[in-house]
Amino acid sequence: MNTRKTVGILLGLAGFCLPWLVTFPGLSFPGHVTLGVFLLAAAFWLTEPVPIYTTSMLVIFLEVLLLSAEGPLCQFVRPPVAQPEVIAPTQTFRLPAGAVTSAGEVFVVRPAGNFDKLKVEVVERRADVVEVRSPAVSASTPVLSRSDHWLARYSPASYRTFFASLADPIIILFLGGCLLADASVKYRLDRALTRLFLRPVGTNPKLIVLGLLVATGVLSAFMSNTATTAMMMTVVLPLLAGLDADDPLKVAVVLAIPIGANIGGIATPIGTPPNAIALAALTKQGLSVPFVKWVLMALPIVAVTLVLSWLVLLKLYRPRTRELKIELGGAFDRSPKAWGLYVVFGLTALLWFTENQHGISSNIIAFLPVVALPMFGIVGKKEIHALPWDVFWLMAGGISLGTAIKTTGLAEWMVGRVEWSALGGFAIMAGLALLSFLLANFLSHTVTVTLLAPIAVSVGAVAGTATGFDLTTALIAVAVASSYGMTLPISTPPHAIAMGSGVIQTQHLVTAGGLIGIVGMALVLVMTRFFWPLFSR
Amino acid sequence: MKPIFILCIEDEPEVLEAVVRDLAPFEARFPIESASSVAEAREVVQDILSRGRLGLVICDHILPGEDGVSFLVSLHRDPRTAGTRKVLLTAQAGLSDTVKAVNQADLNHYLAKPWRREELHAVVRAQLTEFVLQHETDLYPYLTLLDAARLGERIRQQPLPADE
Numbered sequence: 001m002n003t004r005k006t007v008g009i010l011l012g013l014a015g016f017c018l019p020w021l022v023t024f025p026g027l028s029f030p031g032h033v034t035l036g037v038f039l040l041a042a043a044f045w046l047t048e049p050v051p052i053y054t055t056s057m058l059v060i061f062l063e064v065l066l067l068s069a070e071g072p073l074c075q076f077v078r079p080p081v082a083q084p085e086v087i088a089p090t091q092t093f094r095l096p097a098g099a100v101t102s103a104g105e106v107f108v109v110r111p112a113g114n115f116d117k118l119k120v121e122v123v124e125r126r127a128d129v130v131e132v133r134s135p136a137v138s139a140s141t142p143v144l145s146r147s148d149h150w151l152a153r154y155s156p157a158s159y160r161t162f163f164a165s166l167a168d169p170i171i172i173l174f175l176g177g178c179l180l181a182d183a184s185v186k187y188r189l190d191r192a193l194t195r196l197f198l199r200p201v202g203t204n205p206k207l208i209v210l211g212l213l214v215a216t217g218v219l220s221a222f223m224s225n226t227a228t229t230a231m232m233m234t235v236v237l238p239l240l241a242g243l244d245a246d247d248p249l250k251v252a253v254v255l256a257i258p259i260g261a262n263i264g265g266i267a268t269p270i271g272t273p274p275n276a277i278a279l280a281a282l283t284k285q286g287l288s289v290p291f292v293k294w295v296l297m298a299l300p301i302v303a304v305t306l307v308l309s310w311l312v313l314l315k316l317y318r319p320r321t322r323e324l325k326i327e328l329g330g331a332f333d334r335s336p337k338a339w340g341l342y343v344v345f346g347l348t349a350l351l352w353f354t355e356n357q358h359g360i361s362s363n364i365i366a367f368l369p370v371v372a373l374p375m376f377g378i379v380g381k382k383e384i385h386a387l388p389w390d391v392f393w394l395m396a397g398g399i400s401l402g403t404a405i406k407t408t409g410l411a412e413w414m415v416g417r418v419e420w421s422a423l424g425g426f427a428i429m430a431g432l433a434l435l436s437f438l439l440a441n442f443l444s445h446t447v448t449v450t451l452l453a454p455i456a457v458s459v460g461a462v463a464g465t466a467t468g469f470d471l472t473t474a475l476i477a478v479a480v481a482s483s484y485g486m487t488l489p490i491s492t493p494p495h496a497i498a499m500g501s502g503v504i505q506t507q508h509l510v511t512a513g514g515l516i517g518i519v520g521m522a523l524v525l526v527m528t529r530f531f532w533p534l535f536s537r
Numbered sequence: 538m539k540p541i542f543i544l545c546i547e548d549e550p551e552v553l554e555a556v557v558r559d560l561a562p563f564e565a566r567f568p569i570e571s572a573s574s575v576a577e578a579r580e581v582v583q584d585i586l587s588r589g590r591l592g593l594v595i596c597d598h599i600l601p602g603e604d605g606v607s608f609l610v611s612l613h614r615d616p617r618t619a620g621t622r623k624v625l626l627t628a629q630a631g632l633s634d635t636v637k638a639v640n641q642a643d644l645n646h647y648l649a650k651p652w653r654r655e656e657l658h659a660v661v662r663a664q665l666t667e668f669v670l671q672h673e674t675d676l677y678p679y680l681t682l683l684d685a686a687r688l689g690e691r692i693r694q695q696p697l698p699a700d701e
Contacts, residue, residue, distance in 0.1 A: 185693065226697045234689030237680030245565060329686075493697070502566075502678035 008047025015039025026416070029150030030408040033066045033073075038410070041401060045447045052447055053390035056397020060162050063404050068159035074151075081109055082145035084137050092123060092133045098146040100130045107144040107152045108137065115144060115152055157407060165400035169363035170269075170280035171392050176366025177270030180345055181223035182383045183373050187338040189345075190219055190231050191330040198326060205249050205319035208326065210310045212236065212256040217264030217306050221271045224388070225261040229494035232257045237501055239326055249319035254503045255512050258494035259309050259486070263520070266483045267302045269294045269362070273391050274449035278479035280399050281453040284406075285460070287472055290355040291362035297476060297535055301527055305484075305520045312515055317508075337378050344372045391446065398450030402457065411458035425468030429528050432456050433477040437521045440485025445492065448482045473532040477524055484520035486513045538675070541592035541668065542585045543661070545571045546578045546608070547626075548600050552650075556595065556626070559654050563661060566682050567592060575603040582618065591621045592668045593661065595648075598627040598634060606634045609642035620672060622664035624648055 019032035044055040084093035107115040120134040197215035201207040220228040265272030439448040460471035547553040572578035598605040628650040638644040666684040
């Protein structure tokens with residue numbers, strides 16, 4: 001066990017215990033518990049003493065144990081109760097002084113174990129007892145003897161809510177996308193499309209670099225960035241055999257793949273997990289962003305940064321050779337099952353892009369490939385087993401953490417510490433996006449957005465009134481900014497694959513990735529200021 | 538990552554030079570060592586194993602002192618070089634020697650002198666691809682030089698690296 005892991009575990013445990021030992025004024029007891037879970041998860045996600053998806057599973061387990069109505073904490077904590085004492089026949093009762101709030105309310109215990117808040121008439125208030133009159137109180141209905149007890153104010157969610165985060169509609173959307181991508185890999189649709197994209201660019205090395213950026217970007221909008229990079233590397237690396245050992249074109253070609261994949265992932269809700277997490281947070285707030293709306297919001301920045309990447313790569317690594325012949329094998333598969341895939345893929349994409357016309361949520365449409373592909377034998381058990389379940393769990397942990405933070409009042413408490421309205425809407429959104437960009441350079445992009453989405457939503461709850469703050473813009477900015485977090489070789493798995501090719505050096509990645517990442521981030525700020533808020537009007 | 542070496546054993550200097558020259562395209566990824574006798578080859582193998590792995594041996598049969606086939610047999614018996622791909626490049630190996638090489642050294646290819654350059658390239662590419670497929674998990678660095686179709690197929694089967 002190395003130092004980082006040890007520190008991570010200690011930090012996580014300390015963070016988890018802190019709210020049990022220290023009482024923060026203004027924060028409910030369940031809020032304290034949630035804060036502990038949040039601090040534990042943040043420490044574990046940042047330092048990775050255990051794989052990140054297991055941290056998510058732990059989060060869900062802790063929430064079920066400590067926050068759900070059926071969990072041991074809510075089950076076994078016996079609130080202090082008192083039986084009303086009849087002192088007069090006219091429905092007048094004597095209660096302990098703590099049982100009645102200053103507003104004249106008592107909490108009556110129901111057989112199910114929950115409480116009903118009742119307004120009562122206070123007849124007389126003495127030092128230790130209160131006399132009240134109410135038709136709804138009787139000597140056989142116990143009331144909470146301390147009205148400030150946390151159970152009185154907390155209506156815990158069912159444990160089903162926390163478990164259900166794994167079947168959150170956004171995860172289903174992502175599941176549909178993943179299954180389509182896996183089937184495309186199986187029938188080599190990815191390879192055939194690559195060939196289609198690269199055919200028009202001919203043998204001009206400069207145009208080939210652009211073709212690679214666009215082809216990788218388009219594929220990665222529907223497939224995972226990592227899978228796209230892996231496939232494209234097997235296509236482009238053999239092309240480099242004929243080049244001089246020191247031709248800079250090699251570097252440009254190999255860099256075009258991970259950069260194109262990261263940028264392309266921004267384009268659709270299913271392009272990369274951060275998008276789906278941002279979308280899930282928005283949906284929870286009742287703000288729906290249809291598939292096609294996301295694409296319209298994201299496409300301009302994707303197109304501009306792809307072209308900028310092309311210029312940057314050619315400027316930094318000017319090709320020496322005049323001609324690069326590319327001969328790609330791989331025609332379209334014409335077997336009946338492959339045709340089945342084309343039909344299902346086409347139909348799903350068509351329905352996703354016409355959501356405004358038919359009004360059926362893209363989350364529901366995503367279940368079409370999930371049902372149709374296995375049913376027609378286009379994919380089998382092997383592909384179902386090979387789905388990225390770790391990513392689904394990771395997302396589920398983030399979604400359930402968001403739910404807990406909101407329902408326990410932790411959200412309002414956290415952001416209540418800052419004078420948000422003094423900052424102004426754009427400053428808040430820009431700050432969130434910058435934070436996302438910075439974190440994403442060191443952390444997994446998914447973890448970054450998982451941590452920041454609930455914070456953005458909390459800020460939104462308070463700063464909603466600040467001039468120019470728009471929650472949709474804020475969350476999209478956070479998600480998109482994370483995709484530009486590619487300045488370091490460790491930043492993303494596509495970068496790691498590109499480094500593994502042995503063709504490029506760390507300095508190449510830092511120079512090109514850094515430059516493009518920072519330009520992209522600047523564009524995110526421009527979009528946040530001028531473009532994305534237009535969609536909320 | 539430990540480098541994968543190619544070892545060429547040939548007693549005639551001009552022929553050795555020609556083999557090494559023809560293998561030049563592979564040198565970017567696979568360092569090439571040479572020896573002119575079995576005794577020298579054994580020393581070179583020890584040196585290679587201290588720095589990396591022995592991926593491919595291209596060996597003449599008739600050599601001063603010990604012959605090439607018995608050297609290949611001894612390489613095959615050593616667990617550290619049992620997986621090394623073995624190619625006999627010779628004009629004078631008789632049937633019995635060749636049979637011994639196949640049966641006892643698990644000979645992978647027999648290449649007759651004089652060889653054609655393209656032929657040697659194809660044999661070396663196929664053998665190194667086989668070695669890499671059997672002994673390496675990170676295949677991307679070899680896509681440029683070796684059989685990309687076979688390596689690419691394996692990459693498709695492999696699990697992808699961590700989450701995005």
